[in-house]
Amino acid sequence: MGWGLATITSAQPVPTEEIGTVDVVPERYQLGQELYLENCATCHIGIPPAVLPSQTWQRVLQDSQHYGVTIKPLVDPARLIVWQYLQIFSRSQLKDEEEIPYRISESRYFKALHPQVKLPRPLELSSCAGCHVGVSEYNFRTLSAEWQ
Numbered sequence: 118m119g120w121g122l123a124t125i126t127s128a129q130p131v132p133t134e135e136i137g138t139v140d141v142v143p144e145r146y147q148l149g150q151e152l153y154l155e156n157c158a159t160c161h162i163g164i165p166p167a168v169l170p171s172q173t174w175q176r177v178l179q180d181s182q183h184y185g186v187t188i189k190p191l192v193d194p195a196r197l198i199v200w201q202y203l204q205i206f207s208r209s210q211l212k213d214e215e216e217i218p219y220r221i222s223e224s225r226y227f228k229a230l231h232p233q234v235k236l237p238r239p240l241e242l243s244s245c246a247g248c249h250v251g252v253s254e255y256n257f258r259t260l261s262a263e264w265q
Contacts (some may be wrong), residue, residue, distance in 0.1 A: 140167070140206055149202025152195050154255060161242045162252050166203045168227040170210035172217045174203040 135148045144149050154163045157224035166174060177183070178200055179188055191199060192203050208226055210217055218224040222240040 135223065146202045146205055153199045153202055156191060161257050162245055163239045164221065164242065165257055166206035167208065168221050168230060169207060169224050170217065170226060171204050171207045172210045173219060174218070175220070230251055
């Protein structure tokens with residue numbers, strides 16, 4: 118027990134400006150994040166898993182129809198590695214209480230992460246860069262001067 122407390126108390130916090138993403142990603146999930154970004158953020162910005170529920174991510178990983186475009190879904194083991202990352206860093210949708218959103222504009226999690234933000238209509242992934250200036254580096258912590 119003493120060793121555990123010593124480890125916790127001696128750990129140096131990572132400055133938030135160095136983290137980039139919304140959550141610190143432990144080493145065991147970093148490959149999943151890398152594969153996610155390699156396979157998803159090459160066509161559009163990679164959005165943090167927390168903005169959509171786990172059930173949405175599960176659908177996205179299995180569906181060859183990706184928002185109007187036919188894609189080749191990931192295959193195992195890469196799919197499972199990405200799924201582990203997305204599942205850990207997203208939240209589960211309430212069962213039977215709401216439909217599973219397929220777009221971020223329909224996600225209550227996305228809305229909860231953006232309180233008092235007047236979101237553009239239609240909401241598009243490219244809109245994120247207006248407030249999150251580091252979005253191209255998967256950095257959602259750095260905000261435009263208006264939001265700091």
